[in-house]
Amino acid sequence: MDNPGSSRKKIFEELLRGHDCAKKLRSVINESCEDGTATPFAEQLVKEVLMSFTNSLLFLNNSTSESHDVSNVLQVWDSPKSEDSQESNCKSITVKERRGCYKRRRNEQTREKESEAPIEDGHQWRKYGQKEILHAKYPRNYYRCTHKFDQGCQATKQVQRVQEDPILFKTTYYGLHTCKNLVNPEIILDPMSPCASSKFLSFDNSFPTPSNQDCPFFSSSFPSSVKRECKDEVPPSTSSNDYLISSDLTFDSSPRHVTTLSSTLDSEYKSLDISDVLYDPAPLDDIFEIESFLKFR
């Protein structure tokens, strides 16, 4: 029986092959048209095929361990497992005994964002701690993914007001979401965004733009009136699937799909390597950049 890594590699290669074929098909279709552009329907079909391959590749990438993984090549978020190898010492003991089996973050890939309000980042978070930080005027708030225990999602974030500019909140993300909420996130790109290079996602319609009123995650630093973090920073519908591309909407440059969310999510996912590639609202061809990453293995 093949080892998992080998199987995965084969799956990747097959997906890439399909991806490549879809690309060629697109060229064929375009060439078959006099003006070099395919019919909208054909174009849409090709897009959907490409999206399917892309999502599969992305899924595969997200669901893998860091070994034998494009994550390594792509410098995808990885948990500091190597560093924490001794953590296994903690796993066989009881929860009570595990207490204190904590590691200070070090050399872990992070992404940071500052915004005027707590960020709607498309995930559900639960606050698990607050800490006064030395020389910092405002406490740091610690959040973990709500799905930490039910899905083993290791994503965490820290939110702290910016001392120099208390209007701003600095959010630091650690780890990738591996949770999978399979509710259709209806992700779209925002080709109109000024930060075209930021590959962020937007969720169709309705989730509210966060405001201080809605998302007062700061507690003790903010007296009384605000005790809770915003009920949900997000609609309960997103997760690693957030990174999936909706074939309906993706790459649709029509402004009607542009939601106000862009401004709040915006460069949230800037550092999402493979996701970046996949969601870059640049011309469709850019999506094939994934190949250069994946073939790097």
Added chain:
DNA sequence: AGGATTTGACCGTC
């Protein structure tokens, strides 16, 4: 009642 937040304590790292 169940889920989320608060907060003091624990413990690894520096």
Added chain:
DNA sequence: GACGGTCAAATCCT
């Protein structure tokens, strides 16, 4: 020993 990250009991909210 100080600091920072996490745990978990107590508390709060819906």
